[in-house]
Amino acid sequence: MLKRIYVNNFRCLVNFELTVAGLNLFMGSNGSGKTTVFEVLRKLQKFILGDQAFQQDYKVSDLFASKDLTRWQKSNIQKFELDIEGNGGIYKYTLEIEHQGDYAPPRMRLESLTFDGQPLFNFWVDAGDRGMPVGQARLYNDDPDREGAFLPFFDWSRSGIGLIYERPDNLKLTWFKKRISNFFIVQINPYIMESKSLKEESSPNWDMSNYAAWYSYLSQESQGKIFKLTLELQKIIQGFDSFQNHKSGDVRILSASFTRPSKAAYRLNELSHGQKALIALYTLIYCSPDDNFTLCIDEPENFLALPEIKPWWGRVIDYCLENQAQVMLISHHPSLINYLASNSGYWFERKDNEAVRVRRITDTEEEGLSVAKLIELGWIYDE
Amino acid sequence: MTSRDDLPEVTILCEDIDQERFIREYLICRGLEERKIKDFGNPKGRVIENNNASIVKYYPALMKSYRRTRKYRNIAVVVMIDADEDSLDDRMRSLNIALDETAGNLNRDPRLPNEKVAIFVPARNIETWFYYINNSMEGQECNENTDYKDKKMSAEERIKLAKRSAKKLAREICPQGVDRIALPSLRYACTELQRLQL
Numbered sequence: 001m002l003k004r005i006y007v008n009n010f011r012c013l014v015n016f017e018l019t020v021a022g023l024n025l026f027m028g029s030n031g032s033g034k035t036t037v038f039e040v041l042r043k044l045q046k047f048i049l050g051d052q053a054f055q056q057d058y059k060v061s062d063l064f065a066s067k068d069l070t071r072w073q074k075s076n077i078q079k080f081e082l083d084i085e086g087n088g089g090i091y092k093y094t095l096e097i098e099h100q101g102d103y104a105p106p107r108m109r110l111e112s113l114t115f116d117g118q119p120l121f122n123f124w125v126d127a128g129d130r131g132m133p134v135g136q137a138r139l140y141n142d143d144p145d146r147e148g149a150f151l152p153f154f155d156w157s158r159s160g161i162g163l164i165y166e167r168p169d170n171l172k173l174t175w176f177k178k179r180i181s182n183f184f185i186v187q188i189n190p191y192i193m194e195s196k197s198l199k200e201e202s203s204p205n206w207d208m209s210n211y212a213a214w215y216s217y218l219s220q221e222s223q224g225k226i227f228k229l230t231l232e233l234q235k236i237i238q239g240f241d242s243f244q245n246h247k248s249g250d251v252r253i254l255s256a257s258f259t260r261p262s263k264a265a266y267r268l269n270e271l272s273h274g275q276k277a278l279i280a281l282y283t284l285i286y287c288s289p290d291d292n293f294t295l296c297i298d299e300p301e302n303f304l305a306l307p308e309i310k311p312w313w314g315r316v317i318d319y320c321l322e323n324q325a326q327v328m329l330i331s332h333h334p335s336l337i338n339y340l341a342s343n344s345g346y347w348f349e350r351k352d353n354e355a356v357r358v359r360r361i362t363d364t365e366e367e368g369l370s371v372a373k374l375i376e377l378g379w380i381y382d383e
Numbered sequence: 384m385t386s387r388d389d390l391p392e393v394t395i396l397c398e399d400i401d402q403e404r405f406i407r408e409y410l411i412c413r414g415l416e417e418r419k420i421k422d423f424g425n426p427k428g429r430v431i432e433n434n435n436a437s438i439v440k441y442y443p444a445l446m447k448s449y450r451r452t453r454k455y456r457n458i459a460v461v462v463m464i465d466a467d468e469d470s471l472d473d474r475m476r477s478l479n480i481a482l483d484e485t486a487g488n489l490n491r492d493p494r495l496p497n498e499k500v501a502i503f504v505p506a507r508n509i510e511t512w513f514y515y516i517n518n519s520m521e522g523q524e525c526n527e528n529t530d531y532k533d534k535k536m537s538a539e540e541r542i543k544l545a546k547r548s549a550k551k552l553a554r555e556i557c558p559q560g561v562d563r564i565a566l567p568s569l570r571y572a573c574t575e576l577q578r579l580q581l
Contacts, residue, residue, distance in 0.1 A: 365447065365448070367443065367444060368448040368451065369444050369447075373424075373448075374452075377394050377421050378421065379448060379449075379452040379456065379458065
C-alpha cells in the first residue's frame with residue numbers, strides 16, 4: 001500500500017509530506033489541497049503507465065504544466081516521491097520535473113525507483129559533450145549483484161519506467177508498475193456516465209464517464225464479480241434485477257432491468273444520478289482487483305441518500321480487511337467524519353492561502369462535541 | 384457597521400429559528416460579520432416546539448469543547464433558552480447543574496469570569512421580548528407571565544419579527560442604557576451580553 005507521498009512546488013503543495021495508512025479520511029476547507037493530492041497521484045499514474053482506459057502514453061509536457069508550479073515559489077523544479085509497501089519490501093519512486101519557461105517543454109530531471117534501497121531504475125541528466133545536457137539512464141535487474149544496463153542517450157520527455165516491459169529478470173520493477181495500475185482514483189460524476197461503450201476499458205476514469213466501457217471489460221474478465229455486484233445491487237436499488245449490455249451496431253448499450261412495478265429496462269443514463277452513483281460506488285468495491293489495491297474517492301457521499309452512506313462505507317471496510325486494500329476518501333459528510341475521523345482522519349488546512357499543512361485528527365475528547373460538529377463550528381485546529 | 388477583527392466568532396445554541404435569527408441579527412448590528420456567527424443546529428430539525436431540554440443536554444458538551452478551543456481561537460457562545468413556566472433563576476440553575484452538578488447545586492455559576500459565554504433566558508419566552516421591544520415605547524404594558532406567542536404566524540412572519548425586533552433593540556433601545564429596560568429578563572440579558580466583550 002501507499003505509505004508516503006511527498007510533493008514539492010506543485011500548486012499549493014510545498015514541501016508537502018503525508019504518511020497514510022489502510023483507511024484514510026481527508027478533511028478540510030474548500031481549497032485546502034485534498035483533491036490536489038489525488039491529482040498528483042493521477043498524474044504520476046498516467047506518467048508511469050499512460051492512460052489505460054484510453055491506451056494513451058503521456059509525455060512530461062502532457063501532464064506537467066508550468067501553471068502548476070507553486071505561484072509564490074521561485075524554483076522551476078517540481079519533485080514527487082511515493083513510498084509503496086508491497087512485494088515484501090518498500091518501493092521508493094522519485095520524479096523531478098524541470099520547467100523551462102514558455103519556449104521549451106518541461107522535461108524530466110530525475111526519475112528513480114528503488115526497492116528496499118536496491119536500485120531498479122535511474123534516470124538523470126548529465127553534462128554531455130560541449131556542455132549540452134544529456135539524459136542518461138541505468139536499468140538494473142532483480143539481482144543486486146548483477147550490473148545494470150547503461151543507457152547513454154535517454155529520452156527525457158517521458159517516463160523511463162513506463163517504457164520497460166516485463167522480463168524474467170525485472171519482476172520487481174514490473175510488480176511496481178502493476179501496483180501503480182491498481183490505484184483507482186475517482187470523483188464520480190453521474191451527469192456524464194454514458195450508457196454507450198465503443199470498446200472495453202480496463203479501469204474507470206476520473207469522472208467515471210466510461211462506466212459502461214469499464215462494465216464491458218468487467219463482464220468479460222470478471223463475471224464472478226459482476227454476479228456478486230448484481231446480487232448486492234438487487235438489495236440496494238428497489239426493483240433492480242440485472243444489467244444488460246446489448247450490442248447495437250458498433251456500440252454496446254448498458255441498461256438496468258427492473259422487475260417492479262413491471263418488467264422494464266432503462267439505459268444507464270436514464271437512471272437517477274443517485275442510482276448511478278450507487279452503482280459506481282458498489283462496482284468500485286465488488287469489481288476492483290483482488291488485493292494490493294488503493295481506492296481514492298473524492299466525496300463519495302455526493303448524490304447519495306442519507307441512509308445509503310453508512311451501508312456503503314461498511315462494505316468498504318469489510319472489503320479492505322478481506323483484501324488488504326487501501327482506501328483514501330475525501331469527505332465533508334458528518335456521518336463519515338464522525339465514524340472515521342478519530343482513527344483515520346487527516347485535517348488539511350491552508351492559513352492565509354499559503355502551503356497546505358496536514359495534521360492527524362487528535363481532537364476527539366470524551367463528552368465534548370463530535371469531530372463533525374467541531375468542523376461545522378470552525379473549532380478544529382487553525383490555531 | 385464595519386466588522387472588527389478582534390470580535391469573536393460566536394456559536395449560538397438556542398431552541399428554534401426565531402431565537403437564532405434574533406440573536407444573529409442583534410450580533411450583526413453590534414458589528415459581527417455574518418460568517419463569524421455559527422448556529423449550533425437544532426437537533427430536532429427546527430420544529431418550533433418547546434425545545435429547552437435539548438439546550439440543557441447539549442450545553443455541557445459545547446462548553447467542554449469551547450474551553451479547549453478558546454485557548455487558541457477567539458470564540459464565544461450564546462445560549463438562549465425560554466423560561467416558559469419556570470423562572471429565569473430556575474433555567475440558569477438547570478444549566479449550571481448540567482455543566483457542573485456540584486457548583487450548580489450550590490447555586491454557583493460554573494462559568495469562569497473570562498469565558499465568553501452568555502446565557503439569555505427570555506421570560507416567559509422570546510415572544511415576550513418581541514412584544515416588549517415593539518410596544519414598550521408606545522407605553523403598552525408587557526409582563527413576563529403572559530404568553531404573547533401568536534400561533535397563527537407563519538415561519539416567514541416569525542423570522543421577520545425576530546429580525547425587526549433585534550434591529551430595534553440594538554439601534555433604539557440599547558443606546559438609551561440598560562437602566563431604561565423595564566423587562567427583567569431582557570435587562571439581565573444585557574449584563575450577560577457583556578461577557579462576550581463585543
